[in-house]
Amino acid sequence: MNEPTVTLQVTRYRPEQDSAPSPQAFTIPYRQDWVVLDALNYIKDQLDGTLTFRWSCRMGVCGSCGMMVNGVPKLTCAAFLRDYYPHAIRVEPLANFPIMRDLVIDMSDFLHKLRSVKPWIIRETEKPVSEGEYLQTPEELDAYKQFSMCINCMLCYAACPVYGLEPTFLGPAAIALGYRYNLDSRDEGRKERQPIIASHAGIWECTFVGECSVVCPKSVDPAAAIQRSKVTTAMDWFKSVLLPWGER
Amino acid sequence: MNASTSATPKLYHPKMPATWWLKHPAYFLFMMRELSSVFIALFLVVFLIQIYQLTRGPEAYAAVMRRLGSPGWISFHVVALLFALYHSLTWFTLTSKVQVVRVRGKEVPPSLVTGANIGVWLVLSLVILVVFLVA
Amino acid sequence: MTTRKSSEPFWWGLFSAGGVVAAFLVPMHLFLHSIAVPLGWISAEVAYAKMQALVGHPVIKIYLFVLIALPFYHWAHRFRFTLYDLGLKSLRTPIAILCYGGAVLGTVATVWILLRV
Numbered sequence: 001m002n003e004p005t006v007t008l009q010v011t012r013y014r015p016e017q018d019s020a021p022s023p024q025a026f027t028i029p030y031r032q033d034w035v036v037l038d039a040l041n042y043i044k045d046q047l048d049g050t051l052t053f054r055w056s057c058r059m060g061v062c063g064s065c066g067m068m069v070n071g072v073p074k075l076t077c078a079a080f081l082r083d084y085y086p087h088a089i090r091v092e093p094l095a096n097f098p099i100m101r102d103l104v105i106d107m108s109d110f111l112h113k114l115r116s117v118k119p120w121i122i123r124e125t126e127k128p129v130s131e132g133e134y135l136q137t138p139e140e141l142d143a144y145k146q147f148s149m150c151i152n153c154m155l156c157y158a159a160c161p162v163y164g165l166e167p168t169f170l171g172p173a174a175i176a177l178g179y180r181y182n183l184d185s186r187d188e189g190r191k192e193r194q195p196i197i198a199s200h201a202g203i204w205e206c207t208f209v210g211e212c213s214v215v216c217p218k219s220v221d222p223a224a225a226i227q228r229s230k231v232t233t234a235m236d237w238f239k240s241v242l243l244p245w246g247e248r
Numbered sequence: 249m250n251a252s253t254s255a256t257p258k259l260y261h262p263k264m265p266a267t268w269w270l271k272h273p274a275y276f277l278f279m280m281r282e283l284s285s286v287f288i289a290l291f292l293v294v295f296l297i298q299i300y301q302l303t304r305g306p307e308a309y310a311a312v313m314r315r316l317g318s319p320g321w322i323s324f325h326v327v328a329l330l331f332a333l334y335h336s337l338t339w340f341t342l343t344s345k346v347q348v349v350r351v352r353g354k355e356v357p358p359s360l361v362t363g364a365n366i367g368v369w370l371v372l373s374l375v376i377l378v379v380f381l382v383a
Numbered sequence: 384m385t386t387r388k389s390s391e392p393f394w395w396g397l398f399s400a401g402g403v404v405a406a407f408l409v410p411m412h413l414f415l416h417s418i419a420v421p422l423g424w425i426s427a428e429v430a431y432a433k434m435q436a437l438v439g440h441p442v443i444k445i446y447l448f449v450l451i452a453l454p455f456y457h458w459a460h461r462f463r464f465t466l467y468d469l470g471l472k473s474l475r476t477p478i479a480i481l482c483y484g485g486a487v488l489g490t491v492a493t494v495w496i497l498l499r500v
Contacts, residue, residue: 015260021260071271096264100257162468200391227346241393279465282465292451292454313430314427322421335406377411
């Protein structure tokens, strides 16, 4: 009895011998409960040990296994084979990033941009430990909680055509995380983040395509974070121009 | 086995084609949304010309309206109207995501805000029609 | 990095205002003036009389100024970024002049025509 199979077209790129990436077909057993990550691990274990890809938790919290599945940025631990079967499945490295090897991309640009928005609590004056913790009400938590759910998987960067066209663009996740800290009641660092977030390479590059929020596996809605930042920045701008004496 | 001759391996930089927006339905619809602003601007230029002809008298106004009655111009304006409607609907959907509306401390769901905007738009459109007809 | 104030918020603000005006008001005006009247559903004579009666009012003139001029800025900002999205970012300066300059020209034309009425 013939076991059902499914074919994966997986991008291979070996910098020591290839000048460009190319697809390689692998036919594997089809299992109803497998995800694309299971398929990739089967390939690596049984068919080609040189296949290179990132993964870790395999349950959608670490953000390591982001790749393009049939042209859509997805966490491969959350992309079920049964949603594509019996058609062939195209697995490619995350779009808009330089490719290091096979399905592994160079994420140093994202990490640099993430650091630039200072994603930590900034205080003008630190409270001494003896005075206890910073207290926060449930409402204050609700104000930013959604934007704190980011797992840095970079699917939003792969979905964003502006990032693809303009590599200096700060990008959805970095701006959403800067916004998360600006909204945090314990934070006093909005002014320090503004030069980066409100720069030409920041929020103003965004044209609200909105695909970043569509692909986000954690429902962070970075598009909303960016547009809301535009509103607050524009209001500040108009206030500072129309009421300059208020700026003390 | 060949030891790597360079310290960092050769990265491959994929190129983004100018036709990127044809690759996905979502990207195509985005481009159409952006294009709607062109049709709206073009209509407003036509409208300005109509008002200019208005100042030149009833014959001039009738002449421009006759011109605009040609199949070509009507087709253009029907297309422009479709784009204008697409702008309105996408605008109401997008702004509901940007502006968080709170009623008595509770956040109003975005779909309701969009619906309310559409309601206001229908009322305003009716007002414009009525004001014009009873002038 | 300098704290030079980017003018983007200004143009974005105008883009937003123009977008609101276009969204709420343009469809019905487009239907009335460029489809209903040219098709004869409302005769040109009747339309002329009504427009004459309306456009004389200063309030209507202000309304028409807002209706026509603001969406030009909506177009300018949106079209500028559409040209960037089509790969023309290297021409950013001529594009900015074309777009915002065009909107300013449109505003001047609007004021001039409305003052003639």
